[in-house]
Amino acid sequence: MAIAPVILSNARGSFAWGVFHERHPKLIEQVLAALPYGPTEREKIERLLADSTTGALEPLGPEVHDHAQWLEWGRGLWGRPWGEAPFLWAESYFYRRLLDATGYFRPGAWQGIDPFAPFKNAELASTAVDDELTALDRLGTLPPQDRAKALLSSALWGNRADLSFQLTAPSDTQAATALLADDSDLLWTELERSRGGQVCLVADNAGRELLPDLVLIDHLLVSGLATRVVLHVKPQPYFVSDATMADVLATVARLRAAPGAQAELIGRRLWQAMKSDTLAVRTHPFFCAPLPYRDMPADLRAEFSSATVTIVKGDLNYRRLVGDQLWPPTTAFATAAARFPSPVAALRTLKSDVIVGLNAPLVAELDRSAGDWRTSGRHAVVQFHSPR
Numbered sequence: 319m320a321i322a323p324v325i326l327s328n329a330r331g332s333f334a335w336g337v338f339h340e341r342h343p344k345l346i347e348q349v350l351a352a353l354p355y356g357p358t359e360r361e362k363i364e365r366l367l368a369d370s371t372t373g374a375l376e377p378l379g380p381e382v383h384d385h386a387q388w389l390e391w392g393r394g395l396w397g398r399p400w401g402e403a404p405f406l407w408a409e410s411y412f413y414r415r416l417l418d419a420t421g422y423f424r425p426g427a428w429q430g431i432d433p434f435a436p437f438k439n440a441e442l443a444s445t446a447v448d449d450e451l452t453a454l455d456r457l458g459t460l461p462p463q464d465r466a467k468a469l470l471s472s473a474l475w476g477n478r479a480d481l482s483f484q485l486t487a488p489s490d491t492q493a494a495t496a497l498l499a500d501d502s503d504l505l506w507t508e509l510e511r512s513r514g515g516q517v518c519l520v521a522d523n524a525g526r527e528l529l530p531d532l533v534l535i536d537h538l539l540v541s542g543l544a545t546r547v548v549l550h551v552k553p554q555p556y557f558v559s560d561a562t563m564a565d566v567l568a569t570v571a572r573l574r575a576a577p578g579a580q581a582e583l584i585g586r587r588l589w590q591a592m593k594s595d596t597l598a599v600r601t602h603p604f605f606c607a608p609l610p611y612r613d614m615p616a617d618l619r620a621e622f623s624s625a626t627v628t629i630v631k632g633d634l635n636y637r638r639l640v641g642d643q644l645w646p647p648t649t650a651f652a653t654a655a656a657r658f659p660s661p662v663a664a665l666r667t668l669k670s671d672v673i674v675g676l677n678a679p680l681v682a683e684l685d686r687s688a689g690d691w692r693t694s695g696r697h698a699v700v701q702f703h704s705p706r
């Protein structure tokens with residue numbers, strides 16, 4: 319297979335360029351408006367924005383816990399413009415540097431304060447979430463197969479609601495179209511075939527995405543398709559709305575306190591599952607690493623290897639799964655995801671340039687009908703590959 323070019327953010331007008339030059343300035347403005355950071359933090363946050371658009375890559379200070387790790391990850395990049403680093407690497411470093419600027423890891427008043435918490439909390443408290451929780455009661459009345467399909471679909475489209483995407487999304491993105499690739503039958507067949515094992519779910523965003531993810535996890539446990547689920551979340555705030563352990567706890571609490579009978583029941587079951595370890599939450603540092611999954615460390619590889627199926631959520635995880643590269647869109651998903659150690663299903667709405675596993679006529683049709691189909695969030699895929 320020919321090597322596809324790695325995406326950089328230095329091409330003016332590209333999606334990646336827009337993330338640094340249009341999305342990040344809005345994000346920084348919102349972060350500064352949402353929390354009363356003092357002059358020291360504000361100055362550092364503003365300097366990061368200037369550096370990341372016009373400056374050169376500088377390593378983290380020697381005092382921080384992951385200084386050596388990032389020094390190694392950035393070998394060959396230090397001193398070069400941000401836009402010359404791989405897009406995935408540069409974005410990941412931007413979020414690490416933002417935590418540095420806000421004092422997230424520094425002993426002091428801002429230590430441990432999630433700069434994105436105000437956005438995540440507002441979303442979880444929204445009436446849209448109330449509506450989704452109430453709708454769970456109706457789902458309970460569906461035949462089992464239809465219910466399972468609806469739960470998978472909610473987990474998939476929940477990815478469209480991520481807050482980072484909302485910063486620049488055009489307003490017509492509500493009109494979602496059909497899936498561009500749908501391997502969901504293969505996923506259900508594999509779950510059925512391997513019934514009773516351990517399923518991994520690699521979460522993406524908190525709030526309106528994590529909620530249906532947790533409901534899907536509950537379904538896997540209750541139906542016996544999994545006897546144990548390992549939920550992987552970020553060890554620290556990342557990409558604005560990515561779920562952390564604090565978000566898992568807040569979401570389970572929201573379910574337990576929900577008015578609808580089903581939601582409350584699911585919340586109670588998830589609480590119990592966490593207590594009995596049939597639902598285990600993991601926060602491996604690799605989930606905030608600027609690398610594709612083919613470079614995952616041995617301990618994480620071993621964890622995934624023991625899963626009957628891994629469900630990988632969202633756009634960033636997709637980029638890490640197949641490689642953040644400009645693949646011809648007709649490249650087989652099985653080829654691009656070949657190095658993942660377990661059967662893997664990607665549930666992703668399209669919000670960046672990377673895409674594989676489509677057929678040629680469909681790609682031609684999409685190219686004809688809308689220039690932004692790869693990034694608009696209107697389209698989605700469910701793709702599955704088993705190495706076994």
Ligand SMILES: O=P(O)(O)OC[C@@]1(O)O[C@H](CO)[C@@H](O)[C@@H]1O
Pocket residue numbers: 337341409477480482483522523557631632633634635669670
């Ligand atoms: O992983 P998610 O939440 O589905 O999407 C994250 C995302 O919107 O953020 C990046 C821009 O900051 C994009 O590359 C990517 O599409």
